[in-house]
Amino acid sequence: MKLQALSENFKKGILIAEKVIGKNLTLPILSNILLEAEKSKLKVSATNLEIGVVCFLRAKIEKEGKVAVPGRIIGSYLNNISEGAKMGVETKNQTLYLTSEGNRAAIKGVDAKDFPIIPKPQSEPLFEVESAVFQKNAAKVIGSAAVSETRQELTGVYFGFERDSFVLAATDSFRLAEANIKMGKGDTGTGYQKFIAKNPSIIVPARTLQEVIRSIGDESSKMKIYIGESQIFFEVDDTIFVSRLIDGKYPEYKQVIPKDFSSGVFVNRESLAKAVRTASIFSDSKSREVKLLIKGDSNKMKIESQSVETGENTAEVSCQSQAKGESSIAFNNRYLIDALSSFSSETIYIGFNDSFGPVVFREVLEKDKPEDNHLHIVMPIRS
Amino acid sequence: MNNNEIWQAVLGEVELDVSPASFTTWFRNTSIIEFENDSVVVSVPNGFAKEWLENKYNQFILKAIKNFRDNIRKVRCIVSAKNISKASKVSEKEIDSVLSREVGLVDLRSAEAPDQRSEGGHIGLNHRYAFENFIVGSNNELAHAACLAVSKNSGRVYNPLFIYGGVGLGKTHLLQSVANSILAQDPKKKIIYSTAEFFTNRYIDMVKNQQAREFKASYLDTDLLIIDDIQFIAGKEKTQEEFFHIFNTLYQLNKQIILSSDRPPKAIATLEDRLRSRFEGGMIADVTRPDLETRIAILQYKAAQKDFEIENEVLHYIASNIQNNIRELEGALSRIIVTCELKNAEPTLSYVKKTLSDIIHSGRKKGIGFKQVIEAVSDFYDINSQELVNRSRRKDIVKPRQVAMFLMREELRASFPGIGEQLGGRDHSTAMHAYEKISRGIEQDEVLEQELNNIKSKMYSNI
Numbered sequence: 001m002k003l004q005a006l007s008e009n010f011k012k013g014i015l016i017a018e019k020v021i022g023k024n025l026t027l028p029i030l031s032n033i034l035l036e037a038e039k040s041k042l043k044v045s046a047t048n049l050e051i052g053v054v055c056f057l058r059a060k061i062e063k064e065g066k067v068a069v070p071g072r073i074i075g076s077y078l079n080n081i082s083e084g085a086k087m088g089v090e091t092k093n094q095t096l097y098l099t100s101e102g103n104r105a106a107i108k109g110v111d112a113k114d115f116p117i118i119p120k121p122q123s124e125p126l127f128e129v130e131s132a133v134f135q136k137n138a139a140k141v142i143g144s145a146a147v148s149e150t151r152q153e154l155t156g157v158y159f160g161f162e163r164d165s166f167v168l169a170a171t172d173s174f175r176l177a178e179a180n181i182k183m184g185k186g187d188t189g190t191g192y193q194k195f196i197a198k199n200p201s202i203i204v205p206a207r208t209l210q211e212v213i214r215s216i217g218d219e220s221s222k223m224k225i226y227i228g229e230s231q232i233f234f235e236v237d238d239t240i241f242v243s244r245l246i247d248g249k250y251p252e253y254k255q256v257i258p259k260d261f262s263s264g265v266f267v268n269r270e271s272l273a274k275a276v277r278t279a280s281i282f283s284d285s286k287s288r289e290v291k292l293l294i295k296g297d298s299n300k301m302k303i304e305s306q307s308v309e310t311g312e313n314t315a316e317v318s319c320q321s322q323a324k325g326e327s328s329i330a331f332n333n334r335y336l337i338d339a340l341s342s343f344s345s346e347t348i349y350i351g352f353n354d355s356f357g358p359v360v361f362r363e364v365l366e367k368d369k370p371e372d373n374h375l376h377i378v379m380p381i382r383s
Numbered sequence: 384m385n386n387n388e389i390w391q392a393v394l395g396e397v398e399l400d401v402s403p404a405s406f407t408t409w410f411r412n413t414s415i416i417e418f419e420n421d422s423v424v425v426s427v428p429n430g431f432a433k434e435w436l437e438n439k440y441n442q443f444i445l446k447a448i449k450n451f452r453d454n455i456r457k458v459r460c461i462v463s464a465k466n467i468s469k470a471s472k473v474s475e476k477e478i479d480s481v482l483s484r485e486v487g488l489v490d491l492r493s494a495e496a497p498d499q500r501s502e503g504g505h506i507g508l509n510h511r512y513a514f515e516n517f518i519v520g521s522n523n524e525l526a527h528a529a530c531l532a533v534s535k536n537s538g539r540v541y542n543p544l545f546i547y548g549g550v551g552l553g554k555t556h557l558l559q560s561v562a563n564s565i566l567a568q569d570p571k572k573k574i575i576y577s578t579a580e581f582f583t584n585r586y587i588d589m590v591k592n593q594q595a596r597e598f599k600a601s602y603l604d605t606d607l608l609i610i611d612d613i614q615f616i617a618g619k620e621k622t623q624e625e626f627f628h629i630f631n632t633l634y635q636l637n638k639q640i641i642l643s644s645d646r647p648p649k650a651i652a653t654l655e656d657r658l659r660s661r662f663e664g665g666m667i668a669d670v671t672r673p674d675l676e677t678r679i680a681i682l683q684y685k686a687a688q689k690d691f692e693i694e695n696e697v698l699h700y701i702a703s704n705i706q707n708n709i710r711e712l713e714g715a716l717s718r719i720i721v722t723c724e725l726k727n728a729e730p731t732l733s734y735v736k737k738t739l740s741d742i743i744h745s746g747r748k749k750g751i752g753f754k755q756v757i758e759a760v761s762d763f764y765d766i767n768s769q770e771l772v773n774r775s776r777r778k779d780i781v782k783p784r785q786v787a788m789f790l791m792r793e794e795l796r797a798s799f800p801g802i803g804e805q806l807g808g809r810d811h812s813t814a815m816h817a818y819e820k821i822s823r824g825i826e827q828d829e830v831l832e833q834e835l836n837n838i839k840s841k842m843y844s845n846i
Contacts, residue, residue: 027405049431052431117439229433229463230462
């Protein structure tokens with residue numbers, strides 16, 4: 001194998017691949033990245049048997065061939081060298097030689113013949129979506145997926161399909177996030193309607209989605225999504241991710257979302273987030289509790305926290321309140337900050353019925369009109 | 384030869400050709416679905432395995448399969464998630480019911496911050512324990528009915544409710560079912576479920592930190608207090624006193640208290656009288672060993688739950704051989720399921736007999752004979768072993784002799800004539816009398832029971 005590539009391209013491909021590598025002690029080959037020089041492209045693949053990724057990189061191929069090299073080594077190496085213009089890549093006796101602007105490395109590789117074959121999509125894309133839109137919305141919900149493995153289905157992100165849109169949702173049972181993505185006319189493939197009639201929803205591991213949105217850049221093209229036998233493919237630019245789907249039934253989370261609110265507040269997101277962050281410094285180290293005090297007849301809301309060890313803090317933020325009476329709602333500060341930072345609008349709306357029930361956060365783009373596309377729910381701490 | 388057997392044979396052959404790591408990675412959870420014209424259809428757990436078997440290992444598979452079907456030219460794989468967990472079918476149903484209750488609304492609503500949660504009283508509550516999956520038989524009817532009544536009408540019908548019975552008979556299951564059922568009705572109810580040991584340890588900790596008052600307060604703020612294995616507070620005076628006060632306060636507030644123990648209140652030695660009388664003041668229900676039919680029902684239920692097909696005849700065999708303990712029963716079944724899945728074998732009677740042989744015949748009798756019993760007994764009562772055999776009818780010899788006879792019967796399953804023979808050629812009716820006398824004695828006299836336990840442990844520890 002011998003080729004030349006722009007080091008920027010090469011590095012990008014390798015780093016995407018490196019991220020999916022897992023520790024697999026039974027099959028050591030999995031800690032490697034496979035490089036294959038084919039006709040006019042360099043193919044870079046990696047997998048941990050849950051997620052697989054294949055990147056096609058533009059390169060000037062001088063001699064075809066393939067080699068598998070330890071992902072950590074090549075990843076750390078590329079991370080540390082300064083970006084030169086070109087990267088020369090060559091293999092001799094299963095050793096990979098990289099040369100770029102005065103820096104040369106020889107990485108010991110292993111035989112590529114045992115490297116797993118990464119599945120390829122077998123059919124037409126099911127649907128397409130603007131990468132940037134997908135990235136933005138997936139990023140909003142992904143943080144709410146459960147980390148602990150006790151409930152498999154909660155570690156994934158729910159995709160619910162409608163005729164011309166789909167919804168992403170994630171919950172760890174303490175908070176919940178939902179985002180709607182509209183699809184344009186030509187975005188759904190031929191098999192889409194048939195598919196959703198049979199499978200109205202799927203669950204994609206949050207980790208997969210994390211890697212997918214990480215690989216999306218500013219100039220990325222439309223993302224193509226394929227769904228096959230218990231697996232899903234995401235194709236952006238020249239990178240294809242494949243992942244298993246989580247087998248299970250996602251909770252009927254929609255029932256948790258309150259339909260009406262007796263109280264609501266419009267508040268500037270940045271100032272609230274800042275106040276909550278400040279209050280977090282003083283929140284109790286165990287309960288992480290931050291309280292919002294909202295009054296019906298006041299255009300100020302209070303953010304309070306206190307702890308025995310550190311002291312206490314009170315801040316006021318101006319708001320536009322439509323609350324009934326006076327409420328004091330206690331939140332885990334992290335959940336609150338996560339919810340606030342998942343939005344990008346200037347103003348947000350907070351809706352609730354009492355201090356115990358779910359509290360809904362929504363973006364506000366037009367004055368006094370909460371948006372429907374995205375919501376975040378956080379359960380208060382009951383005192 | 385069925386598909387399963389063919390696949391096993393194929394795997395056996397492939398295993399020789401590939402490395403063990405590759406073998407386990409690629410061939411785990413695979414099976415033949417069917418033969419279709421010239422191809423074999425294999426079910427695999429994921430897309431990676433599909434690619435690998437179709438493109439890399441197809442030659443190995445084809446070579447091996449030729450011996451059985453010579454027209455096969457192609458390997459085709461189907462990814463089926465079901466293979467990963469056979470139980471998924473049933474558990475889905477379970478998840479469903481748990482979900483609507485648990486995550487849907489309720490869990491979110493009852494969810495406090497996670498770290499707070501662990502501090503609350505719900506520690507140790509297991510959602511799997513529910514009334515729906517408790518098998519009722521004549522042995523536990525009363526206890527089950529009482530628990531059900533309490534769960535519907537907490538604090539007002541039977542207070543306190545005291546459940547007793549041996550290990551692995553379902554006490555904890557009943558107790559937790561009550562808690563889960565009450566929580567399902569009203570997630571805001573405060574429930575404390577704790578073992579007596581945990582209670583004691585917590586008390587000690589709090590006393591150490593000079594927080595005895597907080598300790599009491601934490602238990603008073605509850606709608607339902609469940610203490611499992613209450614017998615462990617026997618002999619711990621201060622803990623008993625503390626528990627006594629908590630008990631009284633809750634009782635007066637009409638809060639439900641449920642206790643469990645391995646024996647009735649009056650048989651718990653060193654339990655203070657005022658506690659004993661209080662325990663006896665409510666409802667006392669026992670769970671005893673399940674009869675054969677109940678045991679079979681339990682096995683059937685468990686097998687169905689795990690989606691495992693097994694002949695009734697085989698279940699009958701397991702149930703009639705494992706009598707004392709439901710947990711053991713479950714263990715035996717799980718063992719069969721696991722080994723069957725591992726080896727892809729059918730759970731036939733002979734297979735099950737072989738698999739369970741070391742459970743059924745293990746422990747108790749191995750290495751124990753008349754000699755060991757006599758030694759252990761004479762050693763324990765500090766008499767000469769010869770005296771047991773002699774004709775002496777002194778009281779301090781008679782009792783050990785009867786104990787020895789009892790143990791021979793109970794532990795060695797020796798015949799009565801055989802026992803008489805061993806102990807100085809006595810008549811079989813003497814041995815029968817001794818056996819009955821001691822059996823009765825154990826029920827009434829727990830000093831005797833303790834003695835027997837000590838002798839037994841001495842006997843088995845010497846092997």
